[in-house]
Amino acid sequence: MFKILIVDDSATARKLIKKSIEICGLTDGQFLEASNGNQALEILHQQMVDLVFTDLNMPEMDGTSLLKRIKASPKLNHLPVVVITSLKNQAAEKLLIAEHAFAVLAKPLKLPEVHQVLQQVMKSAWQEELL
Amino acid sequence: MKNLNLLNALDKAMAETAEQLFFQELSEMHKENVNDVFGNGDFLVEVNIVEPFKARFYFLYEQKFAEQMVTEMLGEVIDSHKQLIDGLKELSNTIAGKFMANYIQDQQFRIGLPNFKSSSGKTKLPFEQIYNYYFDETKIGVALQPE
Numbered sequence: 355m356f357k358i359l360i361v362d363d364s365a366t367a368r369k370l371i372k373k374s375i376e377i378c379g380l381t382d383g384q385f386l387e388a389s390n391g392n393q394a395l396e397i398l399h400q401q402m403v404d405l406v407f408t409d410l411n412m413p414e415m416d417g418t419s420l421l422k423r424i425k426a427s428p429k430l431n432h433l434p435v436v437v438i439t440s441l442k443n444q445a446a447e448k449l450l451i452a453e454h455a456f457a458v459l460a461k462p463l464k465l466p467e468v469h470q471v472l473q474q475v476m477k478s479a480w481q482e483e484l485l
Numbered sequence: 486m487k488n489l490n491l492l493n494a495l496d497k498a499m500a501e502t503a504e505q506l507f508f509q510e511l512s513e514m515h516k517e518n519v520n521d522v523f524g525n526g527d528f529l530v531e532v533n534i535v536e537p538f539k540a541r542f543y544f545l546y547e548q549k550f551a552e553q554m555v556t557e558m559l560g561e562v563i564d565s566h567k568q569l570i571d572g573l574k575e576l577s578n579t580i581a582g583k584f585m586a587n588y589i590q591d592q593q594f595r596i597g598l599p600n601f602k603s604s605s606g607k608t609k610l611p612f613e614q615i616y617n618y619y620f621d622e623t624k625i626g627v628a629l630q631p632e
Contacts, residue, residue: 364571373560412598440586441582445592446594
């Protein structure tokens, strides 16, 4: 079962992200939720996760710091991190991709974009399994 | 992409949000002077723009529309005041972020966390002019004040 961690300080946003993922076909995924980067790291150190969706603007630890911490950790740096934010512009996207974000999606989510990202993540997961 | 002026950036942010969250087209927008006071159970959400300039967004939601909007956004009936507040904060944050992304493309920007206010009494609104956006028989009032 594909395990997805959704990180956003808004319960509304977490629900919208989860619904979008399910509509895009991942109906049997297991969803975990965190409301900031600290909580997300706790979960990531306790259990295996296949994919992280994170907001940027959050209290305690924001999404950029979470992304950097994941990518700096030898245990976690393989994880694809998709940033979902209302702060997406060309400059922000460029910076986040340079920090090894898998993709940067704008809020409100567009289903074709979510679908495309899920396909890419699944494809790279299968390719890794084959190797 | 070319940067838009303030009002075009706001119009675009509202239109995109209405379309993507509510599957609706904006039916009307008009600017009006605020002569009234905040109160009667209406809701106000403030979002600070922190960088590259300082300003404050105010989103005004009339009580009669607020619950309907959050219900439509989530696609389910909301069952608590906490859910309503969270939904209005997320909606305001999304619009503010989209506005900034439309207005500024070539540099990063930063906005604060949304701050929710409701009033049981009568409070003077901290702005004089408001842009009212109408869609799906609901309305969002938006004001932007430089600091």
